[in-house]
Amino acid sequence: MYSSYVIYELLIRLQALDPAVGDYLSFKKINAGISVQTTTGPLEIPNTLLDLQFHNPAGINNKDLIELLAALR
Numbered sequence: 001m002y003s004s005y006v007i008y009e010l011l012i013r014l015q016a017l018d019p020a021v022g023d024y025l026s027f028k029k030i031n032a033g034i035s036v037q038t039t040t041g042p043l044e045i046p047n048t049l050l051d052l053q054f055h056n057p058a059g060i061n062n063k064d065l066i067e068l069l070a071a072l073r
Contacts, residue, residue, distance in 0.1 A: 006054050007036060010045060017062065018069050043072060 007027055014021045022040030033046040049068065052059045 002034070002050050002054060006050060007034070007045070009057065010049065010053050010060075011036070011038070011043075013060070014043075014065055014069060017065055021069070021072075041072075043068075 022038030025037045027036045036043045
């Protein structure tokens, strides 16, 4: 399981691209990663992005984040 700071850091990066992502409320483990409940709804973050954020945050580029945001729409 990941520390909550990994989730917060990813949310901060996502909010910089789209403030409508909302603020962190809670999360739960799902098969492919985690489901983060924000003030605007759920957001599923895959394990690959969580691993990168934990081990190598610079390895996540804006394209990765934009693809995650596109999955919300």
